[in-house]
Amino acid sequence: MEYHNVLTTCPYCGTGCALHLQVLDHQLVGVLPAKNHPISQGGLCIKGWNAHAFVNHKDRLQTPLVRKGGKLVTATWDEALALIAEKLSALKAESGPDSIGVFASAKCTNEENYLIQKFARAVIGTNNVDHCARL
């Protein structure tokens, strides 16, 4: 019997509303607005109120998938990451770093965006890194 609220930031628009994820025994059970937060002040829009709804959706990807014989089949992390590492290294060697492009994401955290551009720039060696800021 563990119940607590985790303060976090809404994953939808750029307003930056805060919300509490209600957690009972390591399961999300709902959302509560955060009353004295400077941006959202205890309010949320419909998307924020339902921010937890997709987290446990049955369509969530649960394992890596690799295309074999035209179909995506489940794979281990090791398998998938090894395949990517091998393939990217080979293409980079063959056609140069600028034959590879990386999409960062407006839905991922700052840290992840930092890491992926670092990955593109330092590990691959290209500035072909962009995200959907324009969309």
Added chain:
Amino acid sequence: MAEETRIGVYICHCGTNIAGVVDVGEVSRWAGELPNVILSRDYKFMCSSPGQELIAKDIKAQGLNRVVVASCSPHLHESTFRGACVSGGLNPYLFEMANIREQDSWVTTDKLEATKKAKALVAAAVYRVSYQKPLESLFVPMDPSVLVVGGGVAGVQAALEIANSRRHVYLVEREPSLGGHMAQLDKTFPTLDCSACILTPKMTDVGKHKHVTLFTWSEVESVSGYVGNFTVTIRKRARYIHEELCTGCGICWEKCPKKVLDDVFETGLGYRKAVYTPFPQAVPNIPVIDRPNCTYFIKGTCQACKKFCPTGAIKFDQQDELLTVKVGSIILATGYEVFDARRIPQYGYGRLANVFTSMEFERLTNAAGPTGGKVVLRDGVTTPKSVGIIHCVGSRDVNYNNYCSAICCMQSLKFAHLVQEKLGAQVYEFYIDIRTPAKAYDEFYQRVLKEGAQLIRGRVAEVTNEACLPGEDGKLIIQVEDTLIGKQRRIPVDMVILSVGLQARADAKEVAIKFGISCSVDEWFIEKHPKLDPVATMTDGVFVAGACQGPKDIPSSVAQGSAAAARVMSLIGQGEIEIEAATAVVDDGTCVGCKECIPTCPYQAISFIEYVRKAYINEALCKGCGTCVGACLSKSINLKHFTDDQLVAEMVGAMQTMKLFEAS
């Protein structure tokens, strides 16, 4: 992929009833353009055989899967057209009716407006029908035993009919004996045969019938269950007589020293003992001890009856018993009460000695009655020379009962005949209208007229003993406006008979609630349909017979007794019972278990299933009123055939049509 909706629409002309006002051709053309309507026809009489065949044929030939008929009230022909759908192979619940006669052509003056309204009503039905779903009825096994409540002539008749078909009957009667009001009567109109002579054989038949269990001096305590499966608890009141030991020899009431005024059977004109049977031919012929009047129970002494009883059947320590029986159907034949004439003070009943009620007169003139059949005044000796009989006492009167009590005209004419026959006295009848609609009734009326009775048309204003004209001394004067000659008249008579009306029993409402049926404003039990289903009630498996449903004469009561028996037998014959398909169901996926619906159900059909914390509706108990639907906040209850989708669609159909006309 859902099946394509294919609707057939039929507009009935109803001769000129509809077509004379509504442009049926135009409505039909217009309906043809409504969504999913495959064909639209208009026809002279949809309810005729060719009309019905048209529907069945179209269903097959055109592959219709929904049918709308715009004609009269569904109360008249819904079942007809449902039948037509079934014969075409369509589930009857895929049919919908638009009422363009009672609600349109008959009530709308402007023809253009009437046509518009017909369009809106047809559109409503078309929109609704596409949301209708085929429903299959639920079947429950039918217990072949029957409960009959009331041992008057209607109940006796019903019990006999059923018992004779070798089905078991439990007959419950409140009084110590079967017989009811009919046992009190002297002669019966218009044939003038002796009431007791025709009734008592039937009573005896019932009393000794091997398929009848008789509970007299008993009442129904409670009823639960539903058609096919009722559980009835009967309170068998203590008679203080051991029924098996008693032989009905009569020594006890002979020996009983306590005389009691008999105000039930003898209407207060005669006496009985503290241990008694109401009348000699009582069935069962077993007395009861009248506890409030019995000396033993009052003082602890006497015990005369016990001392003399040859079989030792007197049991002062007997207690009420509660018995439970299982039955599949119930017939209520609880009868009526007579109107209390004291409520009309100007007629003097209870104040003026020689004002009698009709029931008192029955006892007076009855050979088995307190006077041995001598018609005398209250003094017990004087024979009246002139008798005034007042009709409609307490009936057809806005101050008391609005309705006609049906029997009073004939009973009054019967009294006229008896008075003239027995005394040769002058009879005046004061009437509003003479109503003699049944077989041989009017002939009897003509006969009484020929016998010399004087009929005066007018509602009696007053009965008084205050003489003010010569010849009025010592008489009762009847003050009346003779409406045929338009004059006030004062008729002095020796005796006045008040032909009191019939009214529902004082506890009718209570009984109705107990059996889950309804009462009208006048507290008569309400039948399912006044014309087409006169003995069934809204509660499946509960039927009514006789005067508890409304004022009735003997032939009608007997006919209803038989009719109710026939309905019951038909149910039993089916072996299992179809339960109303339009019941409510809980969607347990969405029910949040708030218990809001449970107290709303008038039939206790909803229970709370604790381990899933959801509501559950027993479909066999549900009568389909939908009150729970209106209460459910999460909209988790749906009433089949009256779903929100269907009602909203119907409303949208009507609204959109109205808006369309508004825009154009």
Added chain:
Amino acid sequence: MSERLTALRETIRQILPQVDGVIGLKTGPAGIVAPYLFKPGHPEMLDSLALWPKEPVPDTLKIIQKAYPNARLAIVCRGCEERGVVEMFKHAQVSLENLTLIGLQCVQEEALFCRCAKPYTVHARVTVGSPIAGVPDPLTEAFAAKSQAEKLAFWKEQFQHCIKCYGCRNICPQCFCNVCALEDEKWVETGRLPLPNPSLYHIIRAMHMTAKCVACRECEETCPAGIPLAIHFRLVARDVKEMFHYETGAVIEQKPPQLLTLEEGDYERSGLP
């Protein structure tokens, strides 16, 4: 405020060993408060116990009890929250068995903030703070005095700001249905902003709050459009009290009135023909 906090902390500290958990408020990151389940093994968590802003704790109770129907719990509740628990009990959403109510009496400024007529508990046997009298609700009074046309104009103005976040419903502990009529296109137009006129959203919600609203005002607080939603509920509550003699949260045994048959005088007071 801090006196009450100390007293409450002490009360919980005493109750904690006798129960499986105490529902109360806890201060989290950046001073933001949220409901929390204090557990017997961790009295140190009480250091971050909080009083204000209040949160819809009856709902927290429901969440925990649905998973742990037999848990022995205590809940810190203000007057409105206590009423909420009682009403939810009547609708079989929470259980009063194994539940200790710790009544927290509101102070004047809190009562004024909520325009609260009953800022005190009545059922809780353990209480903290001393009860104060209710305060008037000037907003509702001012509304009630308006003409029909003014009322219509008032709501038209207010409702055009509604962004249909469902926050008023989501936060309401008394709105516990799994499936909500407000989300059904049959009743409420979906996906349209601003709400069309008339929008059934707020009327149906007010209807559903009849004899249920406990006047906690959580809906108003969470409304991004600042709509004074409680006006509806409070006026209807007044009618329910007048017509059917029912007040939410007042008597635990009293059944909600709408479902029952008419009692003596109900019908006359309803104003119907």
Added chain:
Amino acid sequence: MYEPKIIGFLCNWCSYRGADTAGMARMKYPPNVKIIRVPCSGRISPELVLRCFREGADGVMVLGCHIGDCHYANGNHRTAKRMAILRQLLEYNGIEAQRLCVDWVSAAEGEKFATLIASFTEQVRQLAPFVEIMQ
């Protein structure tokens, strides 16, 4: 002057038959009310009434059996309570309660039915069209 659009919900056992009675007696009344048959007035949820208004109805009638005369024992008791509250709520929303008629008509009261339809139609006609006040 305009022609009000009115929806009438009538219980099957009393009011609908009352309407039939009026019809059989050829009593004339205005054609504005379109009748929807329900088993019992207790079936009529407030949502149903409100949906009529949403659809643009100028008035709604809810007719049931007389109190104490319900074919389902006491279904109309709930109608009496619900509709009383709903009328208040309409007022609080600035919608005239006169647009919602709640009354009781027995099967015998054809005349009362016809009179009621006529008077309610007139009563609604006196008010502005519903769609207009909502603009």
Added chain:
Amino acid sequence: MTNSIPEFETDSNCFLIIGSNTSEGHPLIATRVLRAKQRGAKVIVLDPRKNQIGHWADVFYTFRPGSDVALFNGLLNIIITEGLADQAFIAERTENFEEMKALVAEFPAERVADLTGVPVEGLYTVARLYATQKPAAILYAMGITQHTTGVDNVKSVANLAMLTGNLGIPGGGVNPLRGQNNVQGSCDMGGLPNVFPGYQPVTNPETIAKFSKAWSSSLPTPNSPLSNKIGLTVTEMISAAGEGKIRALYVMAENPMLSEADINHTRHCLEKTEFLIVQDIFLTETAQLAHVVLPGASFAEKDGTFTNSDRRVQRVRRAVRPVGDSWPDWEIICHLAGKMGAGGFDFVSPQAVMAEVAQLTPSYGGITYERLEELGGLQWPCPTTEHPGTPYLHKNRFSRGLGHFFAVPFKEPAELPDQDYPFTLTTGRIMFHYHTGTMTRRSKKLDSEARQAYLELHPDDAQKIGLNGSRRVRVSSRRGQIELNVRVTERIKPGVVFIPFHFAEAAANVLTNLAIDPIAKIPEFKVCAVRVEALSGTEHRGGTDHRSGESERRTRRDE
């Protein structure tokens, strides 16, 4: 955003909202505008559609999509000619005023009214109100930027704010509202082809040197410098993939298959990509084309920070463990880098990553998890751990020194309506969905609110195309066609139609034009020419639209 969200409530006296459906796109920002209005501030909304905020604005005008520059030039001209410009501000803080003034003089109100569809008096009302009610904030969103003239539009916005001295003051400013929760952050973090974190240009040798040094352990050889060649944008990368120039794409949590303009083209290009890696939480339309799909974690399953529109860095906290065998995205990248033999990716937590960010990014220099825990959020620039953050920018000087007025000539959108394609299509968002619907369409409550795409059409146009009560239409452009339901509404300007772009089955971006802004490379989502045809026979006379209610309940029960 130059300014902060809370300032709108407390400081702003006027709002000019253009190209933003604020109450649906950024509801809680609209809340602030509403509160400001309730204390007396004026709200001006200009949009091709009368969106919700337009309903309660003090002043609302529709204008022709793509005529933004003309509109702004007209407003600038009125303000200058009426003498409402902030002369002191212009003199002290700006340059190139005269050139701009000369250009806008060619935009007299009458001409602008013709070009935009805003009446002359409307232009005056807007200009006077905005110029006089200081501080005045301009709020805009993709309605300004998603044009071939996107950069021009933004310059025009800046012109207006500078002309009235509405920059560098609380409650004023130029405030682009960010559509996605961390679009600001991914830009800040260098998720752009031309800059390192903190907008440090890749073309600057010093920056290259700084990062080459800091990241040396990650480089193939410690001394090989980072590339100083500006990379390709998303749109360019996709096209390059189609041409075979890009051979591998690593897509982290993006769904270009729905979000890019001209989806048919995008599909073609992605299908041709030799090696497509997609890292996401759902099997998106893009992931379905991938060669390798990596399951990432949702916001509830990982720690980190997001930076919102007003540059506020706030925490995201892990509430539950990732579903199945999915990993937080930061862990995936670190593992992948490790697999490729790179060092410098051995972070133990996002907190450690932020420490490195702070070191390399001056504007994030003072941002630490400890401070965020205590303070909640910090607005950059926040250079040191003592710095309280910066609520509004350009207080005493612009970052480049003086504010530059641009003379912006008016250009028509790339595609204008003609005889074959007579309507102007504009796309946008609705309240109930987010971007490509990957998340929101999997939320029952959101999806039931809006489960289908629809086209907004003016009643006059409905009559013109002979809609005749039908509820379905086919919309086609030179690039493709879709079929969808129609909503006839007076909210939209005649001649213009609107489709929300969230719905894959009737994807608006099948129709949109891939023409891009020459500088920002942003596609012109907001304007293209389409044809609308009524599809007959499906529904009758307005139809039975409550039917959706029933099917909705059925679906819910099935789940």
